[in-house]
Amino acid sequence: MNTLNISSSPHARDRWSTAFIMRVVVLSLLPTTIVGVAVNGLHALLVILVSVIAAVGTEFLFDKACHKPDTWKDGSAVVTGLLLALSLSPTVPLYMTAIGSIFAILVVKCCFGGLGKNFINPALAGRCFLLISFGRAMSSFQVDGVSGATPIALLMTGKSVDITKMFLGTASGVIGGSVLALLAGGLVLWALDFIHGEICFSVLGGFTLYLGLFGGQGFDPKFLLAHLCGGGVMMGAFFMATDYVTSPVSKLSQMTYGLLIGVLGGLFRLHGSTADSFSYSIIIANLLAPLLDTYILPKPFAYRRAALRAMKGDRRSFLQRIPRPVIVLTVITLIAGIALSGVYAITKDTIDDQKRMANTASYKAVCPQAERFEARADIDQAIFNLNGAVYGTRFGRAYIEEALVGVDGAGETAGYVIRVTSADGFDGNITLVVGLNAEGTVNGIAFTELNETPGMGMRCAEPAFKDQFNDRTATAFRLNKAGASDNSSADGIDAVSGASISSGAVVNAVNAGLDFFHAVIKEGT
Amino acid sequence: MLKDTFRGGVHPSDHKDLSRNAPLREFLPKGEMVFPLSQHIGKPARPIVAKGDAVLVGQRIAEADGFVSAHIICSCSGKVKAIEPRRTLTGGTLECIVVENDGQFTPAADYTAREDVSAIGNDELLRRVQDAAVVGLGGAGFPTRVKLQPKDPAAIRYVIANGAECEPYLTCNDQLMRTRAADIVEGLQLMLRLFPNAEGVICIERNKPEAIAAMRQAAAGKERLRVLDLVTKYPQGGERSLIQVVAGANFPITKLPADVGCIVENVGTILAIQRAVVFNEPLYEHVFTLSGEAVKNPGNYIVRDGTSFAELLEAAGGLKDGVTLRKALCGGPMMGIAMSSLEVPIQKQNNGLTLLAEDPNELAEKQMTACLHCGRCTTVCPMGLLPQLMADAVMVGDLARYEGKLYGLECIQCGSCTYICPAKRPLMQTFKQTKAEIMARKRAEAGGKK
Numbered sequence: 001m002n003t004l005n006i007s008s009s010p011h012a013r014d015r016w017s018t019a020f021i022m023r024v025v026v027l028s029l030l031p032t033t034i035v036g037v038a039v040n041g042l043h044a045l046l047v048i049l050v051s052v053i054a055a056v057g058t059e060f061l062f063d064k065a066c067h068k069p070d071t072w073k074d075g076s077a078v079v080t081g082l083l084l085a086l087s088l089s090p091t092v093p094l095y096m097t098a099i100g101s102i103f104a105i106l107v108v109k110c111c112f113g114g115l116g117k118n119f120i121n122p123a124l125a126g127r128c129f130l131l132i133s134f135g136r137a138m139s140s141f142q143v144d145g146v147s148g149a150t151p152i153a154l155l156m157t158g159k160s161v162d163i164t165k166m167f168l169g170t171a172s173g174v175i176g177g178s179v180l181a182l183l184a185g186g187l188v189l190w191a192l193d194f195i196h197g198e199i200c201f202s203v204l205g206g207f208t209l210y211l212g213l214f215g216g217q218g219f220d221p222k223f224l225l226a227h228l229c230g231g232g233v234m235m236g237a238f239f240m241a242t243d244y245v246t247s248p249v250s251k252l253s254q255m256t257y258g259l260l261i262g263v264l265g266g267l268f269r270l271h272g273s274t275a276d277s278f279s280y281s282i283i284i285a286n287l288l289a290p291l292l293d294t295y296i297l298p299k300p301f302a303y304r305r306a307a308l309r310a311m312k313g314d315r316r317s318f319l320q321r322i323p324r325p326v327i328v329l330t331v332i333t334l335i336a337g338i339a340l341s342g343v344y345a346i347t348k349d350t351i352d353d354q355k356r357m358a359n360t361a362s363y364k365a366v367c368p369q370a371e372r373f374e375a376r377a378d379i380d381q382a383i384f385n386l387n388g389a390v391y392g393t394r395f396g397r398a399y400i401e402e403a404l405v406g407v408d409g410a411g412e413t414a415g416y417v418i419r420v421t422s423a424d425g426f427d428g429n430i431t432l433v434v435g436l437n438a439e440g441t442v443n444g445i446a447f448t449e450l451n452e453t454p455g456m457g458m459r460c461a462e463p464a465f466k467d468q469f470n471d472r473t474a475t476a477f478r479l480n481k482a483g484a485s486d487n488s489s490a491d492g493i494d495a496v497s498g499a500s501i502s503s504g505a506v507v508n509a510v511n512a513g514l515d516f517f518h519a520v521i522k523e524g525t
Numbered sequence: 526m527l528k529d530t531f532r533g534g535v536h537p538s539d540h541k542d543l544s545r546n547a548p549l550r551e552f553l554p555k556g557e558m559v560f561p562l563s564q565h566i567g568k569p570a571r572p573i574v575a576k577g578d579a580v581l582v583g584q585r586i587a588e589a590d591g592f593v594s595a596h597i598i599c600s601c602s603g604k605v606k607a608i609e610p611r612r613t614l615t616g617g618t619l620e621c622i623v624v625e626n627d628g629q630f631t632p633a634a635d636y637t638a639r640e641d642v643s644a645i646g647n648d649e650l651l652r653r654v655q656d657a658a659v660v661g662l663g664g665a666g667f668p669t670r671v672k673l674q675p676k677d678p679a680a681i682r683y684v685i686a687n688g689a690e691c692e693p694y695l696t697c698n699d700q701l702m703r704t705r706a707a708d709i710v711e712g713l714q715l716m717l718r719l720f721p722n723a724e725g726v727i728c729i730e731r732n733k734p735e736a737i738a739a740m741r742q743a744a745a746g747k748e749r750l751r752v753l754d755l756v757t758k759y760p761q762g763g764e765r766s767l768i769q770v771v772a773g774a775n776f777p778i779t780k781l782p783a784d785v786g787c788i789v790e791n792v793g794t795i796l797a798i799q800r801a802v803v804f805n806e807p808l809y810e811h812v813f814t815l816s817g818e819a820v821k822n823p824g825n826y827i828v829r830d831g832t833s834f835a836e837l838l839e840a841a842g843g844l845k846d847g848v849t850l851r852k853a854l855c856g857g858p859m860m861g862i863a864m865s866s867l868e869v870p871i872q873k874q875n876n877g878l879t880l881l882a883e884d885p886n887e888l889a890e891k892q893m894t895a896c897l898h899c900g901r902c903t904t905v906c907p908m909g910l911l912p913q914l915m916a917d918a919v920m921v922g923d924l925a926r927y928e929g930k931l932y933g934l935e936c937i938q939c940g941s942c943t944y945i946c947p948a949k950r951p952l953m954q955t956f957k958q959t960k961a962e963i964m965a966r967k968r969a970e971a972g973g974k975k
Binding site: 003004005006007008009010011012013014016017018019020021071074113114115116117193196244245246247249250251254293297298299300301302303304307310 | 532535537538616693769773774775776777778785849850851852853854858859860861862863864865866881884885886887888889892894895896897898899900901903904908909910911913914930931932935940941943944945946947948949951953954957
């Protein structure tokens with residue numbers, strides 16, 4: 001009887017502990033991990049292992065070095081390591097993975113006080129640290145041994161993507177790219193109350209809303225789905241934004257925080273220079289979370305307006321209580337939204353027509369012999385089969401957009417036009433049309449999209465450069481980088497001085513078009 | 526505005542299967558009986574007996590001192606042995622009247638004769654409640670007569686009979702409602718006489734289907750009376766939770782239920798009102814659950830005030846063989862008081878003894894980590910507070926933010942936040958301490974002004 005413990009109530013505790021929550025989060029990421037490894041192979045597994053081991057090891061060593069209690073056992077480092085690995089390219093070198101993982105734990109977590117004290121999501125911090133340090137390796141993606149642009153990179157260049165592949169996770173991208181697996185894990189976490197629906201759904205909602213309003217394609221389900229399925233939106237919404245430590249506390253501030261992430265994500269996605277819109281939008285929102293917790297404080301039930309009203313005996317219904325201006329504003333917003341969508345729907349065809357006319361004008365310029373341009377089934381099929389992927393690795397990141405047969409007044413084949421986009425421009429995409437005569441000699445080229453540096457890359461459009469292609473026959477042109485004129489060789493092209501990147505991209509694009517001509521168009525005749 | 530639960534709350538394992546079907550048994554103690562002079566909220570009572578006086582069951586041995594106070598009633602017959610400070614369950618000492626029990630339990634009057642009370646007025650009814658020393662048996666021990674006299678009786682819309690019994694382990698009110706349903710309904714009808722515009726609502730959690738059925742049957746056909754079954758959730762039996770459900774009202778800690786038109790009484794108290802009014806019987810016994818994993822024979826009892834916890838436990842068969850008692854709780858685990866010794870008297874408002882072989886708090890301390898900001902405390906807080914931010918404010922010593930922006934004084938100390946915290950942080954304990962600190966400072970400031 002003399003060993004009774006005295007302590008304050010409550011004398012009961014819920015089963016959930018910190019370690020338990022971490023274990024469940026790891027379990028919920030298991031489907032994503034399995035799909036990621038299955039699709040991307042052994043190296044992906046190694047990336048995951050290295051990342052997790054580096055994370056746990058760093059925390060362990062930090063605890064030891066600083067004589068702190070063993071916090072590495074609580075499993076939070078495993079979660080960080082796993083999330084980091086899942087947000088990396090499957091081809092990233094292992095040493096980089098380790099560096100990212102160590103940075104995440106040591107700098108972002110441990111140095112700021114360990115569990116519960118990190119000011120931004122450590123996994124995202126590690127990812128962004130790597131992105132800034134090793135940009136090239138981080139954004140090189142391969143699938144089935146062939147490197148290719150991620151679906152989001154394609155989307156940003158206005159190409160169509162295979163949503164099914166993105167949904168299943170077989171499109172090129174990060175290890176944890178399977179939307180299906182992420183959704184399964186995330187929804188289970190939400191259903192079991194491990195993550196706040198206020199956050200993940202307002203992230204998705206804010207993102208969808210922003211893209212719908214400002215994406216230029218209205219609420220086109222295909223367009224929205226493609227954006228939602230790519231670029232780490234699901235990973236961000238369900239696993240990164242919902243991180244307890246770096247998100248605010250009250251429901252209202254959580255919704256604000258989620259919307260902020262969604263809208264910023266949309267903004268960066270549409271106008272940013274990188275596909276990593278979500279990493280940065282979440283980090284910015286993380287930094288704002290303490291501010292939200294300071295200023296958005298819900299009052300206790302007893303002090304909320306409803307309770308105060310009830311005490312005064314006010315029994316108006318919800319609709320009756322909404323201030324008139326709110327109703328008016330809502331109606332105006334709705335009408336404006338519907339009108340905008342309507343205008344878009346009406347003008348969509350006109351916009352497309354104008355684009356087509358602009359293209360046709362370029363086609364005419366490089367293939368004057370033709371009266372009209374016709375599609376050919378086998379060519380279209382070949383382009384379709386490319387599925388928006390890079391056309392051969394020899395030409396850098398070049399994409400075949402369209403290829404048509406020019407027909408003269410007599411109905412005879414007068415030439416061909418091939419529209420090619422290169423993503424290797426100094427400042428964005430370069431789209432050009434290669435015009436060929438019926439024999440395969442280049443008539444000339446014309447640019448439909450060129451945003452290079454004025455006075456340098458932009459000079460590609462000047463006759464001095466682009467007319468070099470005129471009336472020459474070659475299987476592939478070669479860039480004379482030295483600047484010395486070398487027109488003696490049949491396939492030499494002089495670069496615009498000081499703009500070798502832009503010139504190279506143009507030559508690559510033309511070569512891709514020529515290759516396509518020889519491999520597909522000529523074969524088919 | 527009738528829903529079936531309040532906002533927030535937690536679902537602790539209720540452990541009620543240990544004792545829920547054990548019938549109520551009267552326990553007559555043999556040892557000396559100890560009656561603390563303060564078993565209620567308000568001023569302690571003044572003794573009106575002296576050492577050596579002979580006393581009987583139901584005899585008043587101390588008188589209420591002031592409006593908010595209650596009499597003390599003897600629950601056995603015998604001789605007053607001493608009036609001296611004795612240890613009570615919180616560990617401190619209180620002035621107590623000690624009675625040598627003669628084991629006869631001779632009543633001071635006949636408490637079995639039923640009186641027709643249909644003609645008595647409200648003043649007489651209230652007088653009988655006060656004379657019978659009825660206090661709230663739910664835990665706080667607030668003098669019932671004071672509660673039954675709000676400023677404006679006509680403004681009372683609901684009289685709520687609290688049979689929720691949301692505290693884990695406790696089952697005595699469950700048994701009470703099963704066996705004394707008609708008497709409770711009669712008590713509630715007596716209360717309704719005081720409040721012409723009120724409806725009686727009997728609230729019971731759904732984990733007590735037999736009690737719900739019994740009360741429904743007893744209340745059937747009665748005017749202004751209804752039984753409401755509620756979601757099983759802690760703290761459903763809290764005064765404020767019940768008012769939120771029944772009246773749809775939330776009110777600040779500075780207000781009373783009567784301010785939102787509600788009177789809440791525990792079903793045991795309502796039975797005591799019925800006994801007091803109809804049988805002129807003072808309150809000297811009440812229902813009590815003896816339970817917990819360490820107890821050999823968990824059960825429900827009718828115990829006399831002043832009985833020693835230890836004597837009841839021993840008579841009930843003591844602890845399970847081979848079990849070491851780690852924690853003795855007066856009440857249940859959520860709000861119960863941890864006792865340092867069982868050699869203390871059972872008071873009026875004590876409704877259970879829970880004995881545990883393991884101390885959950887001890888285990889929790891080992892699992893404690895830094896706060897994850899998971900927000901579970903915010904989700905479960907029945908008052909709509911932000912426990913996590915409150916704890917942060919206390920940690921950095923920002924009491925102005927704690928009290929102002931975060932409404933820290935509104936905490937009702939239900940312990941839901943501490944229960945749910947995965948990082949096992951002592952949230953509610955922090956708030957309890959901080960609140961006491963702020964209140965003490967306020968009192969000191971007010972005293973300084975005088």
